[in-house]
Amino acid sequence: MDIGTLAKELNLTLKSAPDKVSNHVKGGYTGDLLSDVMAKAREGDVWITRQVHQNIIAVATLKELAGIILVNSSEPAKDTLEKAIQENVPILVSDLPAFEISGKIYDLLKS
Amino acid sequence: MNPVVNEPEKTFNKYSFDVEGGNFNTAGTVSMRIKSILKQNGLPDDVVRKSAIVSYEAEINIVSYAKKGTISLTITSSDVEIQVSDEGPGIPDIEQAMEQGYSTASQQIREMGFGAGMGLHNIKSYSDKFDISSEVNKGTFLKMIIGHKNS
Numbered sequence: 001m002d003i004g005t006l007a008k009e010l011n012l013t014l015k016s017a018p019d020k021v022s023n024h025v026k027g028g029y030t031g032d033l034l035s036d037v038m039a040k041a042r043e044g045d046v047w048i049t050r051q052v053h054q055n056i057i058a059v060a061t062l063k064e065l066a067g068i069i070l071v072n073s074s075e076p077a078k079d080t081l082e083k084a085i086q087e088n089v090p091i092l093v094s095d096l097p098a099f100e101i102s103g104k105i106y107d108l109l110k111s
Numbered sequence: 112m113n114p115v116v117n118e119p120e121k122t123f124n125k126y127s128f129d130v131e132g133g134n135f136n137t138a139g140t141v142s143m144r145i146k147s148i149l150k151q152n153g154l155p156d157d158v159v160r161k162s163a164i165v166s167y168e169a170e171i172n173i174v175s176y177a178k179k180g181t182i183s184l185t186i187t188s189s190d191v192e193i194q195v196s197d198e199g200p201g202i203p204d205i206e207q208a209m210e211q212g213y214s215t216a217s218q219q220i221r222e223m224g225f226g227a228g229m230g231l232h233n234i235k236s237y238s239d240k241f242d243i244s245s246e247v248n249k250g251t252f253l254k255m256i257i258g259h260k261n262s
Contacts, residue, residue: 032224033224033227033229034171034223034224034225035168035171035224035225035227035229035230035233036227036229038164038167038168038233039164039229039233039236039237043160049224051223051224053135053223054135054136055135055138055139055223055224055225057139058138058139058140058142058143058167059139059167061139061143062139062142062143062146062163062164062167063163079136
């Protein structure tokens with residue numbers, strides 16, 4: 001499944017990197033501790049988080065994540081969005097809490 | 112008759128980067144540079160992945176705790192070597208600092224999702240060889256080696 005399909009299926013709002021909607025989503029990782037994500041997320045995962053500050057972009061870039069999904073309708077900070085555009089990292093926003101959106105993504109990727 | 116050819120001297124690629132303490136706006140840029148250099152040098156994916164984790168954690172530690180620091184990268188024919196030295200408060204009890212979950216990070220740093228007491232532990236577990244030394248009120252020195260010869 002790609003980022004674009006995930007966005008459509010789960011009603012996510014794409015905030016950056018529209019040319020990266022074809023990024024293949026291999027899996028997902030949920031967490032707000034950057035060191036944990038840095039250590040455990042895998043290339044091609046979507047990262048589900050409540051963190052909106054700009055350091056999430058470096059983590060996503062270094063880990064080659066498929067995209068970042070912000071939960072609870074959280075908007076990326078202004079400099080986060082600027083970095084996301086610069087580094088071409090897709091940020092998506094969900095109105096659901098982390099638990100629910102993670103469950104839905106899990107089901108979609110399993111089906 | 113072939114002349115005797117001496118093995119050419121091993122050529123090492125060396126790079127050095129400065130990291131500014133306290134500046135979370137640029138945190139991670141050195142690690143991104145390191146990662147792209149390793150990729151350009153054609154190193155295997157798992158070596159690049161481990162090196163990125165290790166350098167990122169070290170970079171975040173400089174930004175979180177030190178005034179400034181330097182990260183140097185050396186690529187030899189068998190290893191990726193990352194050395195980190197900073198001017199900072201130092202670590203009084205290294206054994207304690209290595210424990211998972213132990214952290215002296217400020218509330219502000221923790222709110223950003225850093226300072227969970229995982230950094231040094233991750234550095235150690237993703238390095239093939241890890242050395243740390245520190246002097247209180249002077250700084251901390253780290254040396255990480257990630258082998259790439261047989262990977």
